[in-house]
Amino acid sequence: xxxxxxxxxxxxxxxxxxxxxxxxxxxxxRPVTPGNTATMYVCGITPYDATHLGHAATYLTFDLVxxxxxxxxxxxxxxxxxxxxxxxxxxxxxxxxxxxxDLGTGEIELFREDMAALRVLPPREYVGAIESVExxxxxxxxxxxxxxxxxxxxxxxxxxxxxDATEQFGYESGYDRATMERLFAERGGDPDRPxxxxxxxxxxxxxxxxxEPSWPSPFGPGRxxxxxxxSAIAVNRLGTEFDIQGGGSDLIYPHHEYSAAHGEAxxxxxxxxxxxxxxxxxxxxxxxxxxxxxxxxxxxxxxxxGVDPAVIRLGLFAGHYRADRMWTDSVLTExxxxxxxxxxAAAVAAAPPAADxxxxxxxxxxDDLDTPAALAALDAWAHDTLEYGGADPAAGADIAAAVDAxxxxxxx
Ligand code: 5CA
Ligand code: ZN
Numbered sequence: 475x476x477x478x479x480x481x482x483x484x485x486x487x488x489x490x491x492x493x494x495x496x497x498x499x500x501x502x503x504r505p506v507t508p509g510n511t512a513t514m515y516v517c518g519i520t521p522y523d524a525t526h527l528g529h530a531a532t533y534l535t536f537d538l539v540x541x542x543x544x545x546x547x548x549x550x551x552x553x554x555x556x557x558x559x560x561x562x563x564x565x566x567x568x569x570x571x572x573x574x575x576d577l578g579t580g581e582i583e584l585f586r587e588d589m590a591a592l593r594v595l596p597p598r599e600y601v602g603a604i605e606s607v608e609x610x611x612x613x614x615x616x617x618x619x620x621x622x623x624x625x626x627x628x629x630x631x632x633x634x635x636x637x638d639a640t641e642q643f644g645y646e647s648g649y650d651r652a653t654m655e656r657l658f659a660e661r662g663g664d665p666d667r668p669x670x671x672x673x674x675x676x677x678x679x680x681x682x683x684x685x686e687p688s689w690p691s692p693f694g695p696g697r698x699x700x701x702x703x704x705s706a707i708a709v710n711r712l713g714t715e716f717d718i719q720g721g722g723s724d725l726i727y728p729h730h731e732y733s734a735a736h737g738e739a740x741x742x743x744x745x746x747x748x749x750x751x752x753x754x755x756x757x758x759x760x761x762x763x764x765x766x767x768x769x770x771x772x773x774x775x776x777x778x779x780g781v782d783p784a785v786i787r788l789g790l791f792a793g794h795y796r797a798d799r800m801w802t803d804s805v806l807t808e809x810x811x812x813x814x815x816x817x818x819a820a821a822v823a824a825a826p827p828a829a830d831x832x833x834x835x836x837x838x839x840x841d842d843l844d845t846p847a848a849l850a851a852l853d854a855w856a857h858d859t860l861e862y863g864g865a866d867p868a869a870g871a872d873i874a875a876a877v878d879a880x881x882x883x884x885x886x
Contacts, residue, residue, distance in 0.1 A: 477600040490545035513716035521581035533859035626669030633679040701732035719747035791845040819856035826864035826871035
């Protein structure tokens, strides 16, 4: 599937420090340890109602990861999926009387436009579930052959993954059984499906039902389950033990637990990803922003109102990526004020030298993406420039280059 347009990254003298990120599985912040090329997989949208500020916050977070890794001298092999076949898409299409394929195509296009407007660096590979069905079929076949999967015995021979297929199942979320049972039921699982060996066994292949799309396979026509889609797409492009698996905290369980377990069941117990990185949930008026609650603030609506996408970036970066946080009018207003001040300061003829501020920006971002501290360092430079002035004619351009390269925000 076509990705979106690239955004140039200006050169910044020197290199940034190695990136440290919080890993959900080990509950600690530790260095990311890539080779020359860092490998990152981030779960993409289910295209039925994009792009709200929660999505934007998540993709902007991993855009920072991408930028900081590049600044530290790495190339980044970034892969993202699109869940373009799934129940929520069919439900929305039925409700609105449109074809689910057309709904998906339109929302994916809008998402691309929003990502390009936000200056999010595009993934090297942007892969739809539909275009990866053959990869899923191959992986499910291997899981069946190894005994990690089984078909239920009734008129719809759906294929399930055995939760006990890997010894370490549960390490990614660290949740206890009761929490898993609750979240599994809440987040698309089917604990009560008759014929399963364990209520927590996860769907790998859904046998064809009347009126549902399906693809051929050696185990009968059907369509992929959700978690296996991300396992197949990630493992086939990045291998196992890739550097970073990313998404919102709503994906910690079940989605990332099973994506990992499916991949690990065939990889002799090696970890699917070295780092599992999760963003906090963005909410509105005290509630999580979600399609089901209908309280979405869409990036495209803000853009249509004339909001500069750089203001959306700075508004979302004002809080730490791991914190659940609310989007309010004052977040928008404060980001707008901040951007104006930075732009004003970057435009003055002479300013205090940029080197210390650029070093602070790099240090804070490398420290588990501490954007509040990074923004404060730039506020201080803008304050000094506008209040006291300076003598360095290159400082404005130097700051602008660093802010563009590292935060994706253009100042001039
Ligand atoms: N297609 C699947 C992942 S394979 C999916 O979860 N799609 S989604 O459209 O529901 O979400 C896309 C991404 O946005 C996911 O990483 C999800 O965790 C994140 N996300 C969704 N809602 C929010 C929110 N309110 N705040 C922050 N991130 C969110
Ligand atoms: Zn996913």
